Amino acid sequence: MTGPKMWQVYCFPLCPFSRKVRLVLSEKGVSYELRREYPWSPSEGFHQLNPAGATPVVRWEEKNQTLVDSQAICEFFEETTEKSPLILGTAIARAEIRRLAALFDQSFFRDVTAPLMHEKMTKRVVLRQSPDSGQLRSAMRLAHEHLDYIDWLTDTRRWLAGAQLSLADFAAAAQISVADYLGGIDWNGHEGAHGWYRVIKSRPSFRPLLTEKMEGIPAPSHYADVNA
Numbered sequence: 184m185t186g187p188k189m190w191q192v193y194c195f196p197l198c199p200f201s202r203k204v205r206l207v208l209s210e211k212g213v214s215y216e217l218r219r220e221y222p223w224s225p226s227e228g229f230h231q232l233n234p235a236g237a238t239p240v241v242r243w244e245e246k247n248q249t250l251v252d253s254q255a256i257c258e259f260f261e262e263t264t265e266k267s268p269l270i271l272g273t274a275i276a277r278a279e280i281r282r283l284a285a286l287f288d289q290s291f292f293r294d295v296t297a298p299l300m301h302e303k304m305t306k307r308v309v310l311r312q313s314p315d316s317g318q319l320r321s322a323m324r325l326a327h328e329h330l331d332y333i334d335w336l337t338d339t340r341r342w343l344a345g346a347q348l349s350l351a352d353f354a355a356a357a358q359i360s361v362a363d364y365l366g367g368i369d370w371n372g373h374e375g376a377h378g379w380y381r382v383i384k385s386r387p388s389f390r391p392l393l394t395e396k397m398e399g400i401p402a403p404s405h406y407a408d409v410n411a
Contacts, residue, residue: 191239192222193232196397197304197364199287199296201239202357207257207350209388211264215241223309225281232292254288257350266298269350280344283336283351291358294325299367308399323367333376343379356383358394385409 190208192215193199208215214355220229222236233240233251241250250256258262261270270277271366296360300315333355344351359380362368383389392408 190215194238199361200375243347247313278348284354287355299365303365330373330376337375
């Protein structure tokens, strides 16, 4: 018996790194199917695909190819798929794209997305505990600082890394979308960042993210509104 003849993305709805990969695959026109996987309760065999037990994992069973780590996955498809290049331009321009992608993957995730996920997702779904309001306030305060930086970038550039849409935009939007789902984004005072996000949010590649729900955690009413 042969495996499915397309890529499979192992992820759960509020994994920001999986969202980043899915946005890239959709922008590049790469077909894939979703496999729901919760790292805190992995299915049998998931650790064989990624011993670290983290999502996303991208797998083509028929070709016996497995990819892990969102940046490595995105770089793979950038190198193997000509459509819609997302790490583009001069060497300096490509370095800036990678710098910003790392900034959002690391700093925004550490400061904002991770604490929101822990307090509003992990505690609710896994630990059955109440969130810590102090941790939530801290995450939202740091979110404002990151949005200030996006405001500055959008004041000086058409897109976050320069004149063209790039992986930096999707890395940032993936993190922000999870924080927004969890009610951790306040756009007041961030007109530049909000305008940029609404444009990203209205792209066809983003639509599946706006309709997907995390079990037991309802999204705010504005979440799926591309004008909000």
